[in-house]
Amino acid sequence: MNYREYQQIVRRKSRQISVGPVKVGGDAPITVQTMTNTPTDDVAATVAQIHRAERAGVDIVRVSCPDEAATAALADIVRQVNVPIVADIHFHYRRAIEAAKAGAACLRINPGNIGSAERVREVVAAARDHGCSIRIGVNAGSLEKHLLEKYGEPNPDALVESALEHAKILQDHDFHEFKISVKASDVFMAVAAYQQLAEVCDHPLHIGITEAGGRRTGTVKSSIGLGSLLWAGIGDTMRVSLSAEPEEEVAVGWDILKSLGIRHRGVRVISCPSCARQGFNVIDTVAQLEDRLAHIEEPITLSIIGCVVNGPGEALMTDLGVTGGGNGRHMVYAAGKTDHTIEGAAMIDHVVELVEQRAARLREEKAAAKQAAE
Numbered sequence: 001m002n003y004r005e006y007q008q009i010v011r012r013k014s015r016q017i018s019v020g021p022v023k024v025g026g027d028a029p030i031t032v033q034t035m036t037n038t039p040t041d042d043v044a045a046t047v048a049q050i051h052r053a054e055r056a057g058v059d060i061v062r063v064s065c066p067d068e069a070a071t072a073a074l075a076d077i078v079r080q081v082n083v084p085i086v087a088d089i090h091f092h093y094r095r096a097i098e099a100a101k102a103g104a105a106c107l108r109i110n111p112g113n114i115g116s117a118e119r120v121r122e123v124v125a126a127a128r129d130h131g132c133s134i135r136i137g138v139n140a141g142s143l144e145k146h147l148l149e150k151y152g153e154p155n156p157d158a159l160v161e162s163a164l165e166h167a168k169i170l171q172d173h174d175f176h177e178f179k180i181s182v183k184a185s186d187v188f189m190a191v192a193a194y195q196q197l198a199e200v201c202d203h204p205l206h207i208g209i210t211e212a213g214g215r216r217t218g219t220v221k222s223s224i225g226l227g228s229l230l231w232a233g234i235g236d237t238m239r240v241s242l243s244a245e246p247e248e249e250v251a252v253g254w255d256i257l258k259s260l261g262i263r264h265r266g267v268r269v270i271s272c273p274s275c276a277r278q279g280f281n282v283i284d285t286v287a288q289l290e291d292r293l294a295h296i297e298e299p300i301t302l303s304i305i306g307c308v309v310n311g312p313g314e315a316l317m318t319d320l321g322v323t324g325g326g327n328g329r330h331m332v333y334a335a336g337k338t339d340h341t342i343e344g345a346a347m348i349d350h351v352v353e354l355v356e357q358r359a360a361r362l363r364e365e366k367a368a369a370k371q372a373a374e
Contacts, residue, residue: 007261011233014204017133017177019060020084020105024133024179025204025236029263031059032253033206033239034246035088040070043077049246050081056250057265057297060237062086062108071098078103086135093119100126108135110162111169112144124173133177135206136166140184154184156193163197179203179236183210187225198234207235218242219252223259230260264299267355270314271304278306279324280344292352298359302351303333312338320354322347 016026024031034053038045040063050061065071065087078085086106087099093114096107100123107127111120111134127134140154143162151158159182170178180203182193190209198205209225212218222240229235240252257263269290274282286304293302303321305311308331311323315333323331328344332354342350 009231009233009260009262012198012205014202014236015176017179017204018105018131019086019133019237022059022084022105024206028236030230030235030257031237032057032250032257033060033062033086033237034058034249034253035062035064035239035241036246040064040066040077041073043073043080046073046077047080050077050083052245052247053250054082056247057254058083058246058250060084060086060106061246062088062239064088065095065099066090066092068095068098071095071102074099074102074104089114091115093123096123097126100130100132103130104132106133106135108137110136110138111166120169121173124170124175127177128175133179134170134175136163136170136178136180137206138162138166138180138182139210140186140189141210154189156182156189156196159184159189159193160196160200164201167201167203179206181206181208183208183241185209185211187221191225191228194229194234195232204236205234206237206239208239208241210241212241213243215242215244215248218244222252223256226256227260230256230262265297267293267296267300267302269302269304270318272306272310274306277309277324279326279328279330280306280347282306282324285348288348289351292348293355296355296359298362300355300358300362302355304351319358320351322351 014025016028017024022031036046036049038049040046053061061083063085084105086108087104089096089107089109091113096109099107114120114123138159140159143154143158147158147162163180163182182197184190187209194207207226207229209222212221226238238253240249242249254265258268269286271286272282282304301318303314303318305314306324308323315321316336321333325331329341330344330347332339332342
C-alpha cells in the first residue's frame with residue numbers, strides 16, 4: 001500500500017468497458033492478461049493451460065482463433081474456465097462472428113483489416129448482439145502498407161495513426177466498447193506510442209511490449225517498458241509477452257504491479273543479495289520460500305535479510321521479517337517489531353507457518369467485512 005506522497009501514481013482518466021464480468025478502464029483495477037499457446041482445438045490442453053494461469057492470478061486470457069476448428073472449440077473452452085476469454089482474430093471476419101457466438105468476451109481484431117464495410121458491419125453487429133467488447137491491436141510488425149509508405153518505417157506516429165483510424169471505424173458504427181494497444185518489440189517505440197495515444201484519446205489502453213523475448217530478457221524489457229507507462233499512470237490492462245509458459249507471464253505481470261504498489265496479490269518478498277555477513281543462506285532460503293508460498297493469494301510482505309545491517313530497517317516496512325543473527329539463531333519480526341528468535345534449521349518451516357497464519361486471518365477478516373456489508 002502506498003503511504004507517502006512520492007509513491008502516489010496519478011492514473012490517466014479513461015472510459016470503462018467490460019470484458020465479460022471484468023471491468024477495464026476508469027477506476028477499475030489494472031488487469032493482468034496472458035495468452036494460450038496450445039492448439040485451440042485441443043480443448044483439454046487449452047483449458048488446462050488456462051487453469052494454470054488462473055491459479056497464478058490471471059484476470060483475462062486471450063486464445064488464438066485462426067480457423068473454424070478453433071472457434072468451434074471455443075464454446076467448450078469458455079464453459080470450462082473461470083475468466084473471460086478474448087478471441088484473437090486476424091483478417092478472417094467469419095472467425096470473429098463465430099467467436100462472438102461461441103461466448104468470447106472480447107474480440108481482438110483490427111476493423112480495417114477484415115475487408116469490406118459490410119463485413120465490418122457484420123462483425124460489429126455480432127459483437128453488440130453477444131455482448132463482446134473489441135480490442136484494437138496495432139503492432140509495429142504488421143502496420144498497414146499506406147502508413148509504412150507515409151512514414152518510411154514503423155514509428156510511434158504510425159502506430160497511433162493506425163490505432164485512431166481503426167477506432168474511427170468502430171465509432172462510425174456507434175460502437176464504443178473497445179480498448180486499444182499499440183505494441184512494439186522496441187521499448188522506446190512502444191512507450192512513446194502509448195504516451196502519444198494517451199494524450200489524444202480517452203479509450204482504455206491495453207499495454208505491452210510485444211515479442212519481448214525469453215523469461216529473463218523479456219521480463220527485463222517488459223519491466224522497463226510497462227513500468228515506465230504504469231508509473232506515468234498509463235495503462236488499464238496489461239500483458240507481459242514472454243517466450244515462456246502463460247503462468248510465468250502472469251507472475252511477472254503481478255510482480256510489476258506489486259513493485260509499483262498498484263495491485264497486491266500474494267507474498268511480496270524483500271530480500272538482500274547476500275554477502276559474507278549473512279547469518280544464513282539467503283539465496284537458498286528465498287528460493288524455497290517463494291516456492292512454498294506461491295499458493296498464497298492474500299497480500300503479505302515478507303523481508304528476508306541476512307544480517308543486522310539492513311534487516312531491522314526493512315522489517316519496519318513489512319508484515320513479517322527475518323534478520324540473520326549469530327550462533328544459528330535469527331530474529332523474527334511481526335508488524336515491524338522484534339517478536340522472537342528461531343533456530344536456523346527450523347526457520348523456513350516457521351516462516352511458512354507464520355505467513356499461512358496471517359493469510360488465514362486476512363481471509364477471515366475479509367469474509368467478516370463482506371458479511372457485515374450485506
